[in-house]
Amino acid sequence: MDLSKHIEFFNPEHLHGKPVHIIGLGAIGSNIAETLARLGVEEMHLYDFDTVDSPNIANQIYFPHQLTMLKTDATAENLKRINPDIKLTLHEAGWSPNDNTLNGHIFLAVDSIEIRKEILETNKYNQNIVSISDYRMRLTDAQHYAAKWDDL
Numbered sequence: 001m002d003l004s005k006h007i008e009f010f011n012p013e014h015l016h017g018k019p020v021h022i023i024g025l026g027a028i029g030s031n032i033a034e035t036l037a038r039l040g041v042e043e044m045h046l047y048d049f050d051t052v053d054s055p056n057i058a059n060q061i062y063f064p065h066q067l068t069m070l071k072t073d074a075t076a077e078n079l080k081r082i083n084p085d086i087k088l089t090l091h092e093a094g095w096s097p098n099d100n101t102l103n104g105h106i107f108l109a110v111d112s113i114e115i116r117k118e119i120l121e122t123n124k125y126n127q128n129i130v131s132i133s134d135y136r137m138r139l140t141d142a143q144h145y146a147a148k149w150d151d152l
Contacts, residue, residue, distance in 0.1 A: 018104030
């Protein structure tokens with residue numbers, strides 16, 4: 001990929017070879033995945049248990065031919081069109097408390113505050129996580145919280 005237009009503002013090497021985990025591939029998560037792929041991020045883990053439904057076409061990265069596909073599969077298809085060399089790991093069941101593989105940079109974009117809380121509490125002392133960005137969006141507003149996780 002030719003990253004010359006933005007490399008001085010965002011260099012994917014600044015992730016220090018750490019993977020990106022995107023938990024939730026709805027309006028926020030799918031767009032984060034697309035943007036990071038376009039910025040040259042080479043490794044992502046994608047988590048979602050849902051399928052693409054017709055209302056998702058308006059505000060997510062999906063297309064009509066992807067209706068009924070798992071969001072993980074549809075996102076992977078779209079990201080591979082942007083960067084055929086991107087390394088993707090798909091978690092079609094979403095995140096689970098038994099999943100102790102979170103590391104690197106985490107983007108939380110889940111609908112449920114309970115799941116968000118469970119992810120954060122389960123990984124409270126996980127020193128393999130470098131950063132967590134938490135996104136919340138409603139029709140009228142949005143919020144973003146971020147934490148450098150590897151520094152207690």
